[in-house]
Amino acid sequence: MARDPLVSIVVPAHNAEVTLARALDCLLDQEIVDWEAIIVDDASMDRTPSIIAGYVEHDARFRTLRSCAYSAAGARNSGISTARGRWLMFLDADDWVDASFLAKMLAALKSVPDAVAAYCGSRREMPDGELTPSSIATEVAIQPFETFARRRAIAIHALLVDRETIVELGGFDVSLRTCEDWDLWQRLARLGKNWVMVDEPLAFYRTSPNALSRSSTQMLADAEIVIARGFSADPRVKHPASAHANGAIEANGGTASEALAWFALWNAASDCGSGSRSINPQSLRALPPGRKGAREIAKVIFDGLAVGSLSVPAQLAARWDRFGGSLTELIIELGKVWNNPDAARRVQYHLEQMLLDVDDLAAPRRLARTLGIRVDARNPTTVELPQGIDQIYAYLMMDGQIEAVVQFGVLGTVTRDYWIELILNVVSPERLEGRSDPDSHFGKLAQLAEEARELVRSSTEPAEPPPALRRARARHDKDRTSFWNGYFATEDPWNYGSSYEQEKYERQLEILPAGPIGRALELACAEGHFTRQLAPRVSHLTATDISAIAIERARARCSDQPNVEFGELDFTADTLPGEMDLIFCSEVLYYLDDLAELQRFAKKVVEALAPGGSFISAHAFVLRDNPERTGFDWNTFGAQAISETLAGTEGLVLEQSIQTELYRIDRFRRLSPGDVATEPVIDHVPIRARIDMGVARKIVWGGARALRRDVARSERRQRIPVLMYHSVSDEGPAALARFRLTPAAFASQMTWLRANGFHAISSEQLEWFIANRQPFVGRPVLITFDDGFQNFADHAWPILRANDLTAEVFLVTDLVGESAQWDAYSGPPTQLMDAGTVRRLAGEGAFFGSHLATHRAIDGLSSSDLAAELLRSRMFIERWTGRPTAAFAAPFSVTDRRLGRLAKECGYRIGFGGRHGPADLDCDPIDLPRIEIRGDRSLDDFVAVVEAVLA
Numbered sequence: 001m002a003r004d005p006l007v008s009i010v011v012p013a014h015n016a017e018v019t020l021a022r023a024l025d026c027l028l029d030q031e032i033v034d035w036e037a038i039i040v041d042d043a044s045m046d047r048t049p050s051i052i053a054g055y056v057e058h059d060a061r062f063r064t065l066r067s068c069a070y071s072a073a074g075a076r077n078s079g080i081s082t083a084r085g086r087w088l089m090f091l092d093a094d095d096w097v098d099a100s101f102l103a104k105m106l107a108a109l110k111s112v113p114d115a116v117a118a119y120c121g122s123r124r125e126m127p128d129g130e131l132t133p134s135s136i137a138t139e140v141a142i143q144p145f146e147t148f149a150r151r152r153a154i155a156i157h158a159l160l161v162d163r164e165t166i167v168e169l170g171g172f173d174v175s176l177r178t179c180e181d182w183d184l185w186q187r188l189a190r191l192g193k194n195w196v197m198v199d200e201p202l203a204f205y206r207t208s209p210n211a212l213s214r215s216s217t218q219m220l221a222d223a224e225i226v227i228a229r230g231f232s233a234d235p236r237v238k239h240p241a242s243a244h245a246n247g248a249i250e251a252n253g254g255t256a257s258e259a260l261a262w263f264a265l266w267n268a269a270s271d272c273g274s275g276s277r278s279i280n281p282q283s284l285r286a287l288p289p290g291r292k293g294a295r296e297i298a299k300v301i302f303d304g305l306a307v308g309s310l311s312v313p314a315q316l317a318a319r320w321d322r323f324g325g326s327l328t329e330l331i332i333e334l335g336k337v338w339n340n341p342d343a344a345r346r347v348q349y350h351l352e353q354m355l356l357d358v359d360d361l362a363a364p365r366r367l368a369r370t371l372g373i374r375v376d377a378r379n380p381t382t383v384e385l386p387q388g389i390d391q392i393y394a395y396l397m398m399d400g401q402i403e404a405v406v407q408f409g410v411l412g413t414v415t416r417d418y419w420i421e422l423i424l425n426v427v428s429p430e431r432l433e434g435r436s437d438p439d440s441h442f443g444k445l446a447q448l449a450e451e452a453r454e455l456v457r458s459s460t461e462p463a464e465p466p467p468a469l470r471r472a473r474a475r476h477d478k479d480r481t482s483f484w485n486g487y488f489a490t491e492d493p494w495n496y497g498s499s500y501e502q503e504k505y506e507r508q509l510e511i512l513p514a515g516p517i518g519r520a521l522e523l524a525c526a527e528g529h530f531t532r533q534l535a536p537r538v539s540h541l542t543a544t545d546i547s548a549i550a551i552e553r554a555r556a557r558c559s560d561q562p563n564v565e566f567g568e569l570d571f572t573a574d575t576l577p578g579e580m581d582l583i584f585c586s587e588v589l590y591y592l593d594d595l596a597e598l599q600r601f602a603k604k605v606v607e608a609l610a611p612g613g614s615f616i617s618a619h620a621f622v623l624r625d626n627p628e629r630t631g632f633d634w635n636t637f638g639a640q641a642i643s644e645t646l647a648g649t650e651g652l653v654l655e656q657s658i659q660t661e662l663y664r665i666d667r668f669r670r671l672s673p674g675d676v677a678t679e680p681v682i683d684h685v686p687i688r689a690r691i692d693m694g695v696a697r698k699i700v701w702g703g704a705r706a707l708r709r710d711v712a713r714s715e716r717r718q719r720i721p722v723l724m725y726h727s728v729s730d731e732g733p734a735a736l737a738r739f740r741l742t743p744a745a746f747a748s749q750m751t752w753l754r755a756n757g758f759h760a761i762s763s764e765q766l767e768w769f770i771a772n773r774q775p776f777v778g779r780p781v782l783i784t785f786d787d788g789f790q791n792f793a794d795h796a797w798p799i800l801r802a803n804d805l806t807a808e809v810f811l812v813t814d815l816v817g818e819s820a821q822w823d824a825y826s827g828p829p830t831q832l833m834d835a836g837t838v839r840r841l842a843g844e845g846a847f848f849g850s851h852l853a854t855h856r857a858i859d860g861l862s863s864s865d866l867a868a869e870l871l872r873s874r875m876f877i878e879r880w881t882g883r884p885t886a887a888f889a890a891p892f893s894v895t896d897r898r899l900g901r902l903a904k905e906c907g908y909r910i911g912f913g914g915r916h917g918p919a920d921l922d923c924d925p926i927d928l929p930r931i932e933i934r935g936d937r938s939l940d941d942f943v944a945v946v947e948a949v950l951a
Helices: 020-028 048-058 072-082 101-111 144-148 163-168 180-190 216-230 256-274 291-308 313-338 341-357 416-426 441-457 480-487 499-510 529-537 548-557 595-608 639-647 708-714 734-739 743-755 763-771 790-802 821-826 835-843 863-881 899-905 939-950
Strands: 007-013 035-042 062-067 087-090 115-125 159-162 194-206 370-376 391-398 401-409 519-523 540-545 564-568 580-585 609-620 652-659 663-670 681-684 722-725 758-760 779-787 808-811 847-850 887-889 910-916 928-932
Touching: 007 020, 007 072, 020 035, 020 048, 035 048, 035 072, 048 062, 062 072, 072 163, 087 101, 087 163, 101 115, 101 159, 101 194, 115 180, 144 180, 159 163, 163 180, 180 216, 216 256, 256 291, 256 313, 291 313, 291 341, 313 341, 341 370, 341 391, 401 416, 441 863, 480 548, 499 529, 499 609, 499 663, 519 529, 529 540, 529 548, 540 548, 548 564, 580 595, 595 609, 595 639, 595 652, 609 639, 639 652, 639 663, 734 821, 743 790, 743 939, 763 779, 763 910, 779 790, 790 835, 808 887, 835 847, 835 863, 847 863, 863 887, 863 899, 899 910
Parallel strands: 007 035, 007 087, 035 062, 115 194, 370 391, 519 540, 519 580, 540 564, 580 609, 652 681, 722 779, 722 928, 758 779, 779 808, 808 847, 847 887, 887 910, 910 928
Antiparallel strands: 087 159, 115 159, 391 401, 609 663, 652 663
8 A cells, every 4th residue: 555645735726727837846956855736627718638648647756636716725625535645735827836845844844843833034036036035034933823813924835734634724715815825824823832934035936916925905914814713712623823813913923914914014005016905094094103113014016016016126116117106005095094194204214215215216206205326426417306306325335346335315416516515424444545635534534544554564463363163063964874974074073071071971881781691782972982881791782873984994993892782773763683681872862853752762661671681871951851850952862861761662771871960871671570569769960070061051050041043033122122231240349349359149140041031143144134133033132342341351251151142342452461540540450361361262253343442542542543543443353253244332332423323334224333232123222221230230230231131
């Protein structure tokens, strides 16, 4: 009897002779071959049946059904009724997917065993063959139901879904002419199960003016039904998650009326693009008229406009004459609905900027309020304003390249003199070098930049990049064998020779059963480090691993051990050799897919052991099992779940356990007939070995009150704490106590951050969130240190790394390697890090910015000296770290009105001055606030300050 396929693909086809072959060919191209395709011919009157017959005849994976449903939903339901696969995919006859679609989606589902669906990004193909940029709804992976309650977030063929669950949910609602996929995904999400995201554009959607989805009136009517269902109980879902039983929560993203208004807005914009107007502006009343909503409204209009006009974004500005009038009228009507014309004008400005941001301005673009043009930066000419235009969006061009983009409001003619003044203020001085008056502002700035470059070039400090960071490996691959061979491509991936690992080996040997041991089996022996120590303790040892690379290294390491034989073995899939007196399997069971697979493995162990034989396992405690105790922050089960599963396996009994704060080593015995289980011996022992940083940084000592991955799914915020430190030391002048924390106090603060789910970001990441108006994900914190003291390297950095955090240090570059002379009046000056230390820490993941060159307050510097320090400091830091430097912090937190613009002209984008408080999305990135963390305050004070930002 034929085995059921892994994936069933349902393809409804109605008069699809033009596009069907392309859709079916993309299935033949798939890297995964374990699929079936059920093509449902829905009353086609063209050549569709004969095209289907050709595929069915040449490939047995294709099957066909006849349907008279006259609807895609009905045809899909017919396909679902005969599908046999574990997973379902729905592919419309005019769409297609990438050749890697099934492979990548199945891999993602395997990595999250309890997921009910996987989804990917998608792109639209316009009739001229142009593709839109990739689109993906990242929020679906975070809160699927709250998303689908409000919007149609995913293209129908961008998913793999669990077939049995879809059948239980009743398939597609045939009473809906459109939005039937949205309705089904909403029901699926109401179950509260995981959705996993593949952040790649693997699905392609053909945009056609004749598609049913272009019927805006019908779509709006159907969407109203789907949204109403999303905000109420749905009797069609028999076992909803308790949080979703009564529908969406308004606090999680707006009301039902607002959701319908967003959908109506998209359709109204799409109608404008196609030259029709079928949406009543009154249906948009619930849209938010405030400043924060304006950009989102413009984004939705932008997307709908592209679909309706059958244009990719880069074509929209050039095609403004086709739809600009009706679109502008729509936005004006929106202002009337709100009774707020200013809010509508704000939307218009945002939209026109978006259109021009993706346009090449190959010709002038006259929109409703904005004129987009190119300007020769060397020879600008006067620009007369067309009627209605009050804003210029210009590319300043040099040598055929865009040198800068400027956008500004205008009241009348823009003269040549105005352009010259503007260009001198925005074009890089290095680009203007030699082309502007050497006595001008930018001429002198260019001269200072060259002097700074020459100083850096002549420095005796060698310019070499910092050591490369060792990147974490992915948890899963296409299959286990290739994953582990990839892991062992790097020799000694776990630092087996470390004192921590060796102490663990010693304790595993201590727990061996008393008496002689005959036949022993080691599973996942890796490179044979423990094998060599175990071999003298048994008569015969079979050492196995899934990786051929690891086995060869183990064989070489144990070549002088005659009682050891080696072999490749996948203990999850292969049969274990039987009648074993001892089986070892340590530090690998985390990698099983789920506890069900662990249970199957445990039964295999029982079968492989001789009666009375022992099974020994060593595994670390993991926070996912019990977040309230010390454990590793890995996204998997750990020692507690493993031990409980083994103890619950029939035929196994726990005899002895050696437990440390980080891991436990268990010896189980296979019961013989008539055996009686006794209470296990539990030994609690300390860890005496040094714990390497690579291990330490994944440990949360004392347990976690919040896990990073959990808060990343559930929390979005508008502001974050930027913490400012100076010195971390037990000693120093009493007059500077405010600026100094003891290592113990600093450690307690970082431990609190780690235990409460915080993760550290850099200033450039902070700038990205502000520039893109993106809410901060989870609980980010930016940790900064002024001055660059050596005690940062000695005390603060090890504490940060041990808590899996990083920091940004602002260096006084002329004094690197010397001491803090500016503090000499208070006592012996503190030593500063040298360039070699900076390079080493940069390689380990620390970030560095400028505290200028001499630590003098800038309000006492001449403009020339200030510019010289900004330039010189940036260039030296870039030499030492091998990375661009974009951030500075003003010495003594003193600024004046010159600093911001001059810093930008000297290559900086991010600045910290004298402002106090949290940073938020409305901040100016060149004048960001910080929160000073004082050394004369308690941990409770620190917690209160940080929690106030979260509130």
